[in-house]
Amino acid sequence: MNPEPISAGGARAAGPAARTESRKPLHNFGLPGRSVAEGAGSFLLVFATAVAVFSGTGGISSPLGVGLAAAAAMVAFGYVSGGHFNPVISLGSAAAGRTSWKALPVYVAAQLIGGLLAYLILWVLFQGHPELTDTRQIFSVLANGYGTDYQLGFPLASALLAEVVATALLVAVFLGAAARRIPAVSAAFAVGVTYAVLLSILAPITGGSLNPARSTAAAVFAGGEALEQLWLFWAAPVLGALIAGLIYRSIDLSISxxxxxxxxxxxxxxxxxxxxxxxxxxxxxxxxxxxxxxxxGTAAQTAGASAAGPNEISRESDDDARGFFAGDDDGDDDGGRPGTVRH
Incomplete structure (x- = not known):
């Protein structure tokens, strides 16, 4: 935003030309439009995750591919919906007071639909291959799991702890990146790098969930044991998201x-x-x-300063503080700023 012109006496001049047009608040897109953006971003993230897993050693590593996809989705759709694309990030944002609870179920439904649609397209692609007869076995590779028959054989307790801690860290990074006055690309980069690092750690333990929408889509098409163990990949990420969200909410309350x-x-x-x-x-x-x-000039400057007084300065401050991923609520957009708590 360009600063307001300064008069000779140092007072800010009033007038409509003093402020440039601010970025469109997220609530102006409407809940349906934001939900579509969340579904599209989830589709991109889940589809890219599956493709990255199948790429093996012939291309970029799977965690890095997921991180890049997350950053790309946030840059592409984040200005519309807030850039969640993950049910636990939406839950953590709601727990922190950044997202309205009434929008949470709509966001989660859109994210689940986006993830299921991505796997449906993969299923159609595999069905069209003449040499692939057991597509369910292929999707079991993408499913998350735990126990002696999965990856390195980590038990339930280890898988639960790893998913809770990793999800709490991911949600904390998202809430921190979205609340500060940093460029949108920098926030997306921070979240994408965090995705990649955490997935690298979780891959030998649970296959790396962090996203119940992806875990659900994979389990639905894999069936069998993947569906039986799906509960963990909802319970653990939800617990981690609530921990991170409540910590940020307490910080916001203390600031306010x-x-x-x-x-x-x-x-x-x-x-x-x-x-x-x-x-x-x-x-x-x-x-x-x-x-x-x-x-x-004194009278004119005084009049100009009073005309552009607290309301004008407050509006300018709100516009400057409104970030790329901030304030994704209906009608009561708070810009995602610390110290602003939604009841």
Whole structure:
């Protein structure tokens, strides 16, 4: 955003040309439009995850491919919906007070539909190959799991702990990146790198879930044991997301309750204490002295400053603070700023 023009006396000039057009608030897209964006982003992320797993050693590594897909989806659709594309990120955002609870089930449904559609397209592709007879076995490679028959044979307790901790870290990075005044591409890069690192750690343990929408789609098409173990890949990520979301909510509450460092005494009390016997205050004397020194332009500058006063500055601050992935609610967009809590 371009700064407002400054007058000769230092006051901000008022007028419609002083502010450029702000980025469109997310709630203006409407819940249906944001849900479509969440479904499209989830489709891209889940489809890219499956393709990255099948790529093996012939291309980029699977975790890196997923991280790049997550960053691409956030850049492509994040300005519409907030860039979740994962039920646990939506849940963590709601727990942190960044997303309305009424939008949460719609987001989750859209993400599940996007993930299922991605696997459906893969199933159609595999069905068309003459040499692939057992597609269910192929999808079992993409499914998450635990126990002696899966990957390195980590038990249930290890799989649960790993998924809870990893999901909490992913949601924490997302909430931190989305709440700060950093470029959208930088936020997407941070989340994508986190995806890649965490999936590299989880791959030999559970296959790397972090996303119940992807786990559900894989389990539906794999069937069998994958469906029986699916509960873990909802319970663990949900628990991790709630932990991260509640921590961020407590931080936001502490920021909103803390008094401003430069908070001054009430204006009425200061003026009553400092007024002289004739009813003139030091502030009034300062204004009169300024008028005497600068007789021309003082009135115009004063009028301009008052016209552009608290409301104008507040609106400009809101526009500057509104980030790429911030404030994805209906009608009560808060810009995702710390200290703003939605009830």
């Amino acid at each position: 309750d803390a008094p401003a460092a430069d908070e001054a005494p009430a204006a009425d009390e200061a003026s009553d204490d400092e007024a002289d016997e004739d009813g003139d205050s030091p502030a009034g004397d300062a204004v009169e002295e300024a008028k005497a020194q600068h007789p021309s």
